[in-house]
Amino acid sequence: MTKPLLALAPMAGVTDAPFRLLCARQGADITYTEMISAQGMLQAPPNLNAYRFLTQVWPGEGKVVAQVFGTVPEYLSEAAKRLADMGCFAGIDINMGCPAHKVTGGGSGSALMKEPDLARELMRAVRQAVSCPVTVKLRLGWDSFTADTFAIMAQEEGLNGVSVHGRTRMQQYMGKADWQAIAQVKQAVAIPVYANGDVFSAQDGLDILKATGCDGILIGRGALGNPWLFGQIKQAMDGSGIPPPTPQEVVALALEHGRMMVDWKGEKHAVVEMRKHFAWYLKGMRGAAKARTAINHAETMSQVEDILQSFCEAQE
Ligand SMILES: Cc1cc2nc3c(=O)[nH]c(=O)nc-3n(C[C@H](O)[C@H](O)[C@H](O)COP(=O)(O)O)c2cc1C
Structure with a gap:
């Protein structure tokens, strides 16, 4: 059996090149950029530093996935193509999980889980635009569980995997992530499914893999100030432990x-x-x-x- 993939989840304002590099060095197999607005990137003047920083990958970072968001298929496909053409990204991820008002207000992020037809169109547009792996990051749903339907859609559209944060948009970050519901998504498709939500320790890492049967984990908040978590989970998977950093x-x-x-x-x-x-x-x-x-x-x-x-x- 292949080893589960340990990924640093996309986090706006956090997962820039320096932080990704530190997490990769500590054992993250793959990392995600901060979310990148497809429209913003395409319309930005060439001298605007913001997009230069957002899309920069440093030597030694290993595999980095660029995450894009938006609602217009043409923009998303064009942005994905430009990012893929840069040659430094291992794949493109479509954000259908962000709960922030400034993103969902414009219909992107988790708001796409209310618009299955548009979500499918966006998946198809990005898939057709690039030859590198394409994934989508979901929540459990907008206000009820629909992530299985979206995962099946991703599979039908030829995507290479999905990640699922075990909360609905309505839950924001409240309560506990529902790992059982993530397991249901894993059961629904044959493409890889990556579990996300509430992994703060090596034991949590083992527990979420066991509870969901997923192909890997995305770690967000647990990595803040703690890039060592990736190495700790790897050691725990091998049956050993490492002391926390001094x-x-x-x-x-x-x-x-x-x-x-x-x-x-x-x-x-x-x-x-x-x-x-x-x-x-x-x-x-x-x-x-x-x-x-x-x-x-x-x-x-x-x-x-x-x-x-x-x-x-x-x-x-
Ligand atoms: C500060 C912060 C920024 C985030 N930015 C993004 C983002 O840009 N794209 C995205 O898909 N999810 C984003 N998320 C959600 C995380 O990727 C992840 O799904 C969520 O935090 C749950 O995982 P965790 O319990 O491991 O933190 C963000 C989360 C945090 C805390």
Whole structure:
């Protein structure tokens, strides 16, 4: 049996090149870009940095899937083609899972689960536009379970797999992800199905695979500040365990992440963009709240380094 695939789920504002690289190094088999607006990308002036950053893949990242969203088949197919032609992506994923109002309001993301005919058209358009693998990311449904129908549709349209977040759009992030419902989707199709929702530990990784019988897992929030989770799940699958990283290791990786961001976007942007990541890295450790407040007032990476140095010493 092939080993289950461990993927870093697409997360807007999070899964950029530096974070994907760190997760790949820690064992993620595949990672997703942040969602990319098909229309936005096609209409952006060539000198707009936002899309350049969104679509950049770094050496050493391994397999990266570009995720697109939109409602117009022609835009989605053209954007998919341009992304595929860049030659750095392992596949194209269509977002039919995002619950955010700014996305569903325009009819994209999980709102497509209310529009099966349009959803099919979009799948078909992207499939016909590119020769690389095409997947779709679903929720369980809009307000009731329909993900099995959409997975069958994906299979009929020649897609290479589906991922399913075990909540409906109406549930947003409330309650627990329904892994049994994901198992039903897995049963409904022959193409690979990837389970998603509430994997925060190595044990969760084993449990979701067992509960769903899926071909792999997408991990979102569990990877925030914790790229080690991928390696921990791999070890657990092999029947062994690895100790959690020490506070020193966590701080070292957080700083490496920060320096990558400085080299990429410049110090001013990096210090601000890294605030959330630093908070995630430090979460749960002694003195984290105080360090976080200090980092949120820092203006240079060397100030952040000083704060983290003292934080580290206080852990000993
Ligand atoms: C900050 C954040 C941003 C997200 N952005 C996207 C996105 O761009 N595309 C997408 O399909 N899902 C997005 N999601 C949803 C995740 O990919 C994932 O489906 C969801 O968080 C459930 O998985 P988890 O329990 O492992 O976090 C986002 C989630 C978070 C927390």
